[in-house]
Structures are given as structure tokens and as C-alpha cells.
Amino acid sequence: MQDDQRLIAFYRGEGPDHQGRMIEDIWALSPFWLEHTHDYIQWLFPIPETSRFNAFAPTLTPTVEAAFEADASMRQRQQHSLDVMLNFFGLEREGATITALPELSISTHIWLKAGGHNHLRITRIIRSLALCHQVKLARAFQRAVIDIGTQHGVVSETSLQYWQEALRGQDA
Known part of the structure; x- marks a missing residue:
């Protein structure tokens, strides 16, 4: 099966990722697992570029983009x-509004620091949502992480700039 068809099947819950995990399996994993495993985010939030960290992850092709555009259930599954x-990052979503959970804190949420792999994940999520025809949600997530990261004063200017630029050229 071609990579784009594997990714579509994965998102529809009809096929596994490269490790044999179904999307529902990943959704059920613990925050510890989400933090310490690095080969799932590319499947949940595909982008056109090949991952430097997961050579087995498919990329977002025009075929996959078209599938997300045509299939509301795929977009809903990406929202899940x-x-x-968001829960992993200490955030929550109500519709297209994203806010901090009451327990969000610098000491327990590792993305609230100067740098790290979670900042790369955030950039990927913003871009993927937009490319998968969920620009409004991408903008809401972008605003939330920039606002919260700035408010806590611990996220680097470099990361904030990447997040600001993640939607460059995307329609509103």
C-alpha cells in the first residue's frame, strides 16, 4: 500500500501505523508515553516534509490533503x-476555543520552557491542522500557545516566531 493510502487508512481507523498501532491505541496512551515516544506525532499530524525523527512516517501528499478536505470524519478524528x-499540554478545547486547564503549570507541563521537542510538535500540529483544512482550529491553537507561552514568559522567542510563522500563506 502506498504511503498516502496507509495514512488515510490509519486516520479512518482502518489500518495501523508503522508500529502496528491503530489511531485509537495512540489516543488511549498515557501522557508519560506521549512525552517519551517520538514516532507517533507524524502520523497524527502529517505535513509535506519528511520527518527527521521518523523515517517510517508518511508525508502529507495532495491525495491525503484531498481526503481530509472531502471527509468530515477524518477532520473530526484529527480534532480528537x-x-x-491538548490534554497532554495542559490545554482544552471547546469548539474552536482553546484555553489552559486550571492545573497548567510550569513545573508539570514540559512545553512551558525555553525549547525542546514539544515546541517542534506544536509547530507541526499548527501546520498540519491548517493543511488538513482546519485553518480556524490551527489559528486557535496557535493563538493559545503563543498567548500562554508569552504569559508564562518561559518560551523562547525562537519558538514563538516558529509558531507565528507556521500559518504563513494559509487562508483564514
Whole structure:
């Protein structure tokens, strides 16, 4: 099966990722697992570029983009993937509004620091949502992480700039 068809099947819950995990399996994993495993985020939030960290992850092709555009259930499933990651980041979503959970703190949420792999994940999520025809949600997530990261004063200017530029050229 071609990579784009594997990714579509994965998102529809009809096929596994390269490790044999179904999307529902990943959704059910613990925050510890989400933090320490690095080969799932590319499947949940595909982008056109090949991952430097997961050579087995398919890329977002025009075929996959078209599938997300045509299939509301794929977009809803990506929204569920976002909700899983929001919870991991100490955030929550109500419709297209994203806010901090009451327990969000610098000491327990590792993305609230100067740098790290979670900042790369955030950039990927913003871009993937937009490319998968969820620009409004991408903008809401972008605003939330920039606002919260700035408010806590611990996220580097470099990361904030990447997040600001992640939607460059995307329609509103």
C-alpha cells in the first residue's frame, strides 16, 4: 500500500501505523508515553516534509490533503488527536476555543520552557491542522500557545516566531 493510502487508512481507523498501532491505541496512551515516544506525532499530524525523527512516517501528499478536505470524519478524528495532545499540554478545547486547564503549570507541563521537542510538535500540529483544512482550529491553537507561552514568559522567542510563522500563506 502506498504511503498516502496507509495514512488515510490509519486516520479512518482502518489500518495501523508503522508500529502496528491503530489511531485509537495512540489516543488511549498515557501522557508519560506521549512525552517519551517520538514516532507517533507524524502520523497524527502529517505535513509535506519528511520527518527527521521518523523515517517510517508518511508525508502529507495532495491525495491525503484531498481526503481530509472531502471527509468530515477524518477532520473530526484529527480534532480528537488534537484534543489528546491538548490534554497532554495542559490545554482544552471547546469548539474552536482553546484555553489552559486550571492545573497548567510550569513545573508539570514540559512545553512551558525555553525549547525542546514539544515546541517542534506544536509547530507541526499548527501546520498540519491548517493543511488538513482546519485553518480556524490551527489559528486557535496557535493563538493559545503563543498567548500562554508569552504569559508564562518561559518560551523562547525562537519558538514563538516558529509558531507565528507556521500559518504563513494559509487562508483564514
